[in-house]
Amino acid sequence: MNRNWLRALVRHLALLVAACLLVGLATQHIGWSLAAGLGLYLAWTLNQLLRLHRWLQGHAPGEPPPEARGLWGDVFDSIYLIQRRDQRARERLQAVIDRVQESTAALRDGVIMLDSDGNLQWWNHAAEALLGLKSPLDGGQPITNLVRNPRFFEYFHGGNYTDPLEMPSPIHDRLRMQVMVTRYGNNEHLVIVRDVTRLYQLEQMRKDFVANVSHELRTPLTVITGYLETLLDNSEGINPRWLRALQQMQTQGSRMQTLLNDLLLLAKLEATDYPSDNQPVALGPLLKAIRNDALALSGARAHSIIVEAEPGLHLKGSEPELRSAFSNLVFNAVKYTPDNGRIVIRAWQDDHGAHLSVNDSGLGIDAQHIPRLTERFYRVDSSRNADTGGTGLGLAIVKHVLLRHRAQLAITSVPGHGSTFTCHFAAVQIATPAPAS
Numbered sequence: 001m002n003r004n005w006l007r008a009l010v011r012h013l014a015l016l017v018a019a020c021l022l023v024g025l026a027t028q029h030i031g032w033s034l035a036a037g038l039g040l041y042l043a044w045t046l047n048q049l050l051r052l053h054r055w056l057q058g059h060a061p062g063e064p065p066p067e068a069r070g071l072w073g074d075v076f077d078s079i080y081l082i083q084r085r086d087q088r089a090r091e092r093l094q095a096v097i098d099r100v101q102e103s104t105a106a107l108r109d110g111v112i113m114l115d116s117d118g119n120l121q122w123w124n125h126a127a128e129a130l131l132g133l134k135s136p137l138d139g140g141q142p143i144t145n146l147v148r149n150p151r152f153f154e155y156f157h158g159g160n161y162t163d164p165l166e167m168p169s170p171i172h173d174r175l176r177m178q179v180m181v182t183r184y185g186n187n188e189h190l191v192i193v194r195d196v197t198r199l200y201q202l203e204q205m206r207k208d209f210v211a212n213v214s215h216e217l218r219t220p221l222t223v224i225t226g227y228l229e230t231l232l233d234n235s236e237g238i239n240p241r242w243l244r245a246l247q248q249m250q251t252q253g254s255r256m257q258t259l260l261n262d263l264l265l266l267a268k269l270e271a272t273d274y275p276s277d278n279q280p281v282a283l284g285p286l287l288k289a290i291r292n293d294a295l296a297l298s299g300a301r302a303h304s305i306i307v308e309a310e311p312g313l314h315l316k317g318s319e320p321e322l323r324s325a326f327s328n329l330v331f332n333a334v335k336y337t338p339d340n341g342r343i344v345i346r347a348w349q350d351d352h353g354a355h356l357s358v359n360d361s362g363l364g365i366d367a368q369h370i371p372r373l374t375e376r377f378y379r380v381d382s383s384r385n386a387d388t389g390g391t392g393l394g395l396a397i398v399k400h401v402l403l404r405h406r407a408q409l410a411i412t413s414v415p416g417h418g419s420t421f422t423c424h425f426a427a428v429q430i431a432t433p434a435p436a437s
């Protein structure tokens with residue numbers, strides 16, 4: 001193609017020179033004739049260049065380049081071919097984009113595309129229905145301005161999207177949504193919003209059922225254990241054959257009471273996202289009080305329990321909830337550490353937040369059990385649990401309390417050597433109590 005093009009150019013120029021020479025010979029002015037011929041050729045070339053320039057500057061979409069003869073004609077035709085190819089590729093691409101947008105628009109899940117600053121770029125109809133977004137008014141707005149929920153704000157800016165977030169819809173409290181965020185490209189975000197109202201209602205029914213049953217069982221159980229206590233207080237008149245049975249009934253009765261109390265506490269913790277009382281809680285005195293309770297629980301088993309708390313460390317939150325969570329960890333350490341064992345409770349703060357760890361020199365836990373320990377009624381070894389009198393709900397309570405206090409539980413353990421349960425609180429949970437006036 002290039003050779004043809006070169007040959008045509010040489011041929012044209014040769015023809016022009018030959019024509020000029022003929023005219024020059026005829027007119028006896030070869031020099032002038034050549035100069036005039038080449039001048040004309042230059043003027044024609046410049047004119048074509050100007051036409052091309054004008055076309056490049058301001059052609060309407062799809063408008064073909066100008067037409068010409070000779071070499072410029074070839075150039076314009078090549079540009080036209082490239083233009084057509086480009087147009088066809090663009091049409092194909094647009095068709096693909098249209099199909100993707102059509103199918104995403106028809107999805108029942110909300111799909112939102114955000115730019116790297118978290119501003120809305122594109123979203124489908126379901127996202128409008130679930131989040132109340134308005135098209136095109138909300139385009140370019142930060143998503144956290146439109147979905148005003150403190151949990152969503154924290155989740156979105158926290159950057160840890162491993163687990164989805166569940167929250168009520170901003171347009172209707174009755175609707176429950178599950179939000180999943182995925183990062184892609186240049187730190188852009190894809191947000192998927194799913195309506196999980198039905199699942200949530202079923203889960204709510206299950207929770208209500210457990211809470212109601214626990215509540216209803218409390219009164220009859222109190223009556224039974226009350227009578228058992230009275231009977232045992234007056235055991236002189238009781239046939240000794242029945243005494244042991246009554247004692248066992250009392251032990252199991254109080255175990256059931258602890259179980260019901262734990263179930264009710266869990267139901268209460270699940271009812272709201274955050275504790276209602278957000279007071280500064282001094283960790284030092286709290287841990288000392290828990291240590292005293294743990295020493296009482298240990299009794300003759302003579303554990304050594306050490307508290308190392310950074311002075312003046314305060315956490316924002318609910319004192320009873322934090323006490324219940326930390327007590328569960330420390331009491332577990334007592335329960336699962338052999339007599340005379342050592343338990344160390346530490347509390348400190350650093351750039352990442354506040355931390356509390358309970359370390360014991362006890363039985364330890366096999367790695368395979370660790371991820372499941374916070375599940376309700378999960379036990380490493382049921383025979384181990386039989387003599388400790390645990391309910392199997394202790395670590396589930398710890399997990400829920402920590403969730404409500406923006407904290408996470410980390411468990412490390414070496415079987416046979418001991419375990420460490422560490423609560424990591426976000427820096428926002430550290431409280432600076434007002435100085436006493």
Ligand code: ADP
Pocket residue numbers: 328332333336337360362363364365373374378379380381384385389390391392393394395396419
């Ligand atoms: P439980 O009431 O049975 O103690 P938890 O939820 O508190 O229930 O604990 C779940 C299980 O985790 C326990 O049954 C026990 O096997 C194991 N576990 C908890 N804490 C410790 C610990 N400090 N050392 C060894 N095992 C532990």
